[in-house]
Amino acid sequence: MSEVIKEKSMLLQKEMIAKNYDAITSKHETGRKVSSTFVPGNLNELLMCFGIVNNLPEINAIQNGMRKVSGNYIMEAEKHGHSEDVCTYVKADIGMMGKGNIAPNGKPFPDPDVLLLSYTGCYTFMKWFELLREQYKCPTLMLHVPYEGDGHSTKNMRDYIVKQLKEVIIPGLEQVSGVKFDIDRLREYLKNSAKAEDGLVWCLEQGKIKPSPIDAYFGGVYYIGPMFTAFRGTPESIVYYDELMKEVQARIDNKQGPVTPDGTPFNDQKYRLVVEGPPNWTNFREFWKMFYDEGAVVVASSYTKVGGMYDLGFRHDPDNPLESLADYCLGCYTNRNLPTRVDILAKYVEEYEADGLLINSIKSCNSFSAGQLMIMKEVEKRTGKPGAFVESDLVDPRYFSAANIKNRLESYFQMIEQKRRGTGKAA
Amino acid sequence: MSSTAEITARCQALFEDLNFSAARAWKAKAPGRKVIGFLPVYVPLEMIHAAGCLPLGIFGGGDQMEVIHGDAYYQSYICRIPRSTIELGVTGRLDFVDGMIFPFVCDVIRNLSGIWKMMFPNVWSKFFDTPQNFDPSIGGTYYVQELQELREGLETLTGRKISDDDIRRSIKLYNENRRLVREVYAFRAREPWRAPTSEVYLLMRAGLMMEVEEHNQMLRDYLDAAAREDRPKRDNVRVAIYGSFCEQPPLNLIKSVEMAGCYVVEDDYALVNRFLTEDVPTDGDPLEALALAYLKYSVETSCKYVPKEEDKGRFHVEAVRKCGAEGVIYATPSFCDPALLDRPMITHRLADAGIPYIAFKYAENSGQMQPIREQAGTFADSLKLWS
Helix, strand or coil: CCCCCCCHHHHHHHHHHHHHHHHHHCHHHHCCCEEECCCCCCCHHHHHHCCCEEECHHHHHHHHHHCCCHHHHHHHHHHCCCCCCCCHHHHHHHHHHHCCCECCCCCECCCCCEEEEEECCCCHHHHHHHHHHHHHCCCEEEEECCCECCCCCCHHHHHHHHHHHHHHHHHHHHHHHCCCCCHHHHHHHHHHHHHHHHHHHHHHHHHHCCCCCCCCCCCHHHHCHHHHCCCCCCHHHHHHHHHHHHHHHHHHHCCCCCECCCCCECCCCCEEEEEECCCCCCCHHHHHHHHHHCCEEEEEECHHHCCCCHHHCCCCCCCCHHHHHHHHHHHCHHHECHHHHHHHHHHHHHHCCCCEEEEEEECCCHHHHCCHHHHHHHHHHHHCCCEEEEEECCCCHHHCCHHHHHHHHHHHHHHHHHHHHHHCCCC | CCCHHHHHHHHHHHHHCCCCHHHHHHHHCCCCCCEEEECCCCCCHHHHHHCCCEEEECCCCCCCCCCCCHHHHCCCCCCCHHHHHHHHHHCCCCCCCCEEEEECCCHHHHHHHHHHHHHCCCCEEEEECCCCCCCHHHHHHHHHHHHHHHHHHHHHHHCCCCCHHHHHHHHHHHHHHHHHHHHHHHHHHHCHHHCCHHHHHHHHHHHCCCCHHHHHHHHHHHHHHHHHCCCCCCCCEEEEEECCCCCCCCHHHHHHHHHCCEEEEEECCCHHHHCECCCCCCCCCHHHHHHHHHHHCECCCCCCCCCCHHHCCHHHHHHHHHHCCCEEEEEEECCCHHHHHHHHHHHHHHHHCCCCEEEEEECCCCCCCHHHHHHHHHHHHHHHHHC
């Protein structure tokens, strides 16, 4: 496959990521402490208050998936008794440890100083860090974020999270880092977060324009990168979103679509889709190509909300720092109940004037996947737009069947065409 | 005086009745009665009882029910219990159930709570999230309020207030139930040939489909009958079974393990009636008492976080030693995230403690028992020969 053509924002992000990996792998030289934590419920601003570098095992697994090394790591973990049935992010991470634990910059990952188990929206997180704790024997700080089973958060949930932050997480991070917590420092970072969040939301909402200047799924995973990982709260993330906004605006001005990996603007957009579920990472470009080859652009997605639902109005609030972190954790997409997810997706289909909902159902991820067939039926019923279902996995190449997915996509696009002919107009 | 065979036959009839006729009859006995279904692993049944409702354990469809509709809701890589639970719902077998509680087990059961809200909007349903922080001032405060919300939900459903004394009375009855359950388990551990697990299992499952007062009497009757009856003692090994706390194995699998030469002297099947390991105090604030019991005196299972690394698996090792098991069978449902993610950690601890183990997977409708018999039989032989 040819070299990927990268825009300036992508290059900026690449630099940021590289810098963070260097910060992680140089901890013994710099004396900085390293935390491992998760994308949903990521408390990056809080970690920054203690000068702790943020390492995200999910992102490492994605990197390994895209670099096509996750398959071996997964098999390594399975060889050591990890079931073929469970999450492949976990097995890719554990298998990587078994194969030398080498970071994408080629240097070995140091052991983390703390596991910040921000337990938001995914059961597996709890076991993942129990498994890592068994290996690293390092302090583990659990932040339990209750699930919004009734479709909303309650004062009790919020108070519970704030209390854990005050009495478990902050004292724990003080102990690990030797740095005293300064709430004003946190407020400053949260100000930066809110500004960058405005930028991200603006970009994602441009999917409403025709032709869409963004791809909210395949492109979207780049747009959310800084926000969902180690950069929320940093000045660099504001710079990144300013740059991204400029690029998107330029495409709007030129009536252009998003730039595909081969460097051409994707203008001939025949189908507008909302996508639910994470992407497949091992065959990411191949998967994306199946869409743009057929003229399908993704105008909104749920995966780009997994690290926070900013488009629903939430912003980190420097005036209520800890409460705001609690609200952020509670509101992540997979912490919302199924009826709420149906509401969100149906709203996307309508507001983004999509042709329908496509679900990429991920074998590894029950948090997303359990109930998706019901979600599809409900969204179809509410919007009158057809839904479709493809299956793959996060980082296990054994579960990516290109022919199968391509066939299903082609059938889906035919179904959309038929629906259009039936109603006598394009969406 | 009933015999074990008579008691077991009654339990088996209840267990096999997927129309839940006994619970329907209970409801029909008096106007206004409500039935509340609950899923594994743990729900404070005292709260349902205190509301004057019948707690009804919904543990999937077992191996006797064909799942037709339920499969349309789930991908092939998701366990079976949610699909058979949906099958029970859409086929009208739960049409008399007024409320459903989905406790925290994993993301599949969590998401099933949302499916239920969409499919059965007229049924009161609740996702019940127990704390993963075990500090009374943090997780305890949260949990007391969650119990209060559960209480209010039940009050709205039934139209009657639940007083503190109502809850205390229920706690007393469930304390008695837990004591008797522990007695049955202790009896089985002492003399497993007198209380086969296939019987004990049915006795426990039946208890989740009847009033606690009735189950308490049944447990007493079973203990009396089992102590009275002579049964041949076989040259079996003693094993503990873990990993089966949510989706249940078919009864034939339980029997197969026994037939393969294993006395099961400890298990985590249908754990709800053993989840709390000590009596819940009946004085003071009853919600605080239930919360503290959960935080301080509950079993280690895969749906609970273990705050300290050194404590992981300790519960299992201590339980194995206490009941005198010679080995562990880690038997998990296919695609069960909690049990399968925990398996490497628990088996490491067993190995460190010198406890032999084997592991296999099943589904609630597994039909082929020959491989299970072979595995369990080989394990039993190896324990006899080399342990």
